[in-house]
Amino acid sequence: MSKPIQPPQPAAHDRDALLRAGRDLFQKRLTEIVRQSGVRLPAALDAFGREIGEAHDELAAARQLDGFDQAADLTASRLTLLGDDDLELDIRVREVAAHLREAGGRDLWRTQLRYRTLLRRPLMNEDAHPIGPDVICLGLWALCAQCGGTLEQRLALLDRLEPDICQQVAVIYREIDELLAAAGVDPAPGQTPPAATRSGSGDETADDGQGPVDPLSALQQVMRQQHDGDLPVAFGNLRGHAQATSANPTLDAAAMVMLKHLFERLTALEARSPTAIADSAALESPSPPALHALKAKDLDLPLGMPEAITLDTLGLIFEAIFDSAELPDTVKAAIARLQIPLLKLAIVDSSLFANSRHPARLLINRMARAAVGLPRAAGWEHPVCHRIGSVSAAVRERLAEKGAVLDSYLAELDVLIGERDQAIRLQADRHVPVVEAHEKRQYAEQLARTWLRGSLPRARAPEVASFLDRYWFRVMVAAAMEGGGEGKRWQEDDATGDELIWSVLPKQSAEERKRLASLASSLIRRIGAGLDAIGVSSTERAPFLNTLFDLQTAALRSQSQPAAPPAEAPGSDGQADRSTNLAFKAGPCLLEDDGQRIHYLVLGATAEARKRAAAEDWQVGDWLRFWTSEQEPLCGLCCWQSPSSGTALLLNPDWGYAVAVSPSALDQQLSAGRAQIVSRLAVFDAAAERALSLLQRS
Secondary structure (H helix, E strand, O other): OOOOOOOOOOOHHHHHHHHHHHHHHHHHHHHHHHHHOOOOOHHHHHHHHHHHHHHHHHHHHOOEEOOEEOOOHHHHHHHHHOOOOOHHHHHHHHHHHHHHHHHHHHHHHHHHHHHHHHOOOOOOOHHHOOOOHHHHHHHHHHHHHHHOOOHHHHHHHHHHHHHHHHHHHHHHHHHHHHHHHHOOOOOOOOOOOOHHHHHHHOOOOOOOOOOOOOHHHHHHHHHHHHHOOOOOHHHHHHOOOOOOOOOOHHHHHHHHHHHHHHHHHHHHHHHHOHHHOOHHHHHHOOOOOOOOOOOHHHHOOOOOOHHHHHHHHHHHHHHHHHHOOOOOHHHHHHHHOOHHHHHHHHHHOOHHHHOOOOHHHHHHHHHHHHOOOOOOOOOOOOHHHHHHHHHHHHHHHHHOOOOOOOHHHHHHHHHHHHHHHHHHHHHHOOOHHHHHHHHHHHHHHHHHHHHHHHHHHHOOOHHHHHHHHHHHHHHHHHHHHHHHHHOHHHHHHHHHHHHHHHHOOOOOOHHHHHHHHHHHHHHHHHHHHHHHHOOOOHHHHHHHHHHHHHHHHHHHOOOOOOOOOOOOOOOOOOHHHHOOOOOOOOOOEEEEEOOEEEEEEOOOOOHHHHHOOOOOOOOOOOEEEEOOOOOOOEEEEEEEEOOOOOOEEEEOOOOOOEEEEOHHHHHHHHHHOOOEEHHHOOHHHHHHHHHHHHHHHO
16 A cells, blocks of 8 residues: 655644644643633633643654554553443443544544644554544543542533533534644645545535545545556556555556657647647637647547546536536636646645645636536637637746646636626616615605505595695605605605694684684695695696695584595505506616616515525625526626615626516525625636536436
């Protein structure tokens, strides 16, 4: 068995400092949890922290024997001897350890990978992990011994402590992982978590670029498992020859010769590949060439060889990318141009499979990110496709070099992404005033409808009810547009409406008649001013004003008016809905102003959907794929969100219009899986997940 490749090691003094920092953080956080759980006895807290620290140091100092990591004899005794005095307590402590292992999940496993690197023990098992669950349980043993009491009391103490520690242990492991990562300690490469750890985290799909559940690494592991029995004997000793040497110089020489021949064949294939043509020719080509994912069988490599597994694993990735409906064919061709250089790199650099932040993977992901939202038919003449193609051509030679620095190419793609998004957002700025004006009027009409619903039932005279509905509603809308529901104009016009309703009611007392007589002329003037503001002509208003004079005269004589039928608010099937001021009806509409076209979509979410949190928190600057109909989804950049209503404005220059949509609609679609934040998708990783899913189902 060849020795696994190890990442660069920290210097000895750095390693000692990191071990102390990790131990101190581990002790401090756990001791605080125990204290907050009700253990106040200083001697018990000291015993708990001291036992954790001593066990950590012993495990960190343990030697590696015969290719397997084992704790020193003293450490092994510490992990087993304590359970002999009390079998029931020992069983309970072991249960706690299992629960802590499950709660730690992928965060625990990630720290173990980094400790393998830090301690230079690539095969260190879980029991020897200096900050593993067994170490915590040693501290619990010491705590129980110091607290004393009966067996029942000690079991009750464990019952009280376990949920609090389990709830926070993953956070502690995450802190230590970040501490080691910041110090440059990489996780041991080529590792996959055990099944219990994977299921315990509940986060198998998450990946921060260092975690053990990277989809590409998992895909390669499945490929290895499928081909373990297929490797011919003749090649059995060449396993891993791309990265390591064996004890047999003859086999090493043969391996290097085979590797050289393989690279020569890949180079020859690359030279003949349609996607490897010169950049200028590619840009002038009317259509991209047919795309083919290279597999081991194309090179007649025996199944099961490490190189064959590498080629087939990446072949599945490229197949998924080529089948994607998200990218234009031209961008797929630009990515295909990098297929063989990436294959060469994967053979000599195993970290490509272990690290989702590998520069080569970032390069593919950013090429796809730069093309988000482009039409499938976008050709090389499209400025974005042209620049992506130029990056692809320039980086091709550099990509196959192990340790190649790709920063300049990644930066160029970042500039392209930033410039394109910024240009679209500037274009969207012209649409924002149109949406704001529309929503301002919507809000004003909503206020006026509420006012009208409260006023109509008090209007006993049918003529007054009709006037309020047909005319004064519009006056109130204009007042709300000017200053909102708290503005001076709204207050004045609201008072005018109230006085109009009161003025035609029978006046039973001399005081009421006196008030009406003094009010009538000013009321007419204010009504006239309101009608002037909404453009009602003198001819149009005259019939009502004449009727109003008659109604007020009758009110002065205390004559009862005929009872009017209950007036209905706008939006019903009654009089108000038939009036000329038809209330705003929710639904899709097209807003147009000075050449700007906006599809305003009122896609309200159900009450149940509004209570559910969105699958992801979208924000301005994200590219979203969402539905506006059942025909096909749209993909646009979220350029602006209203600070008052939350309405999101999305734009894609290829649409020819903008889309304004309610936040509840986007949240509902994200929660249901119908919408996606496509700008956050890593195409390389998504392709690996898709290939892995298909492989596991086959």
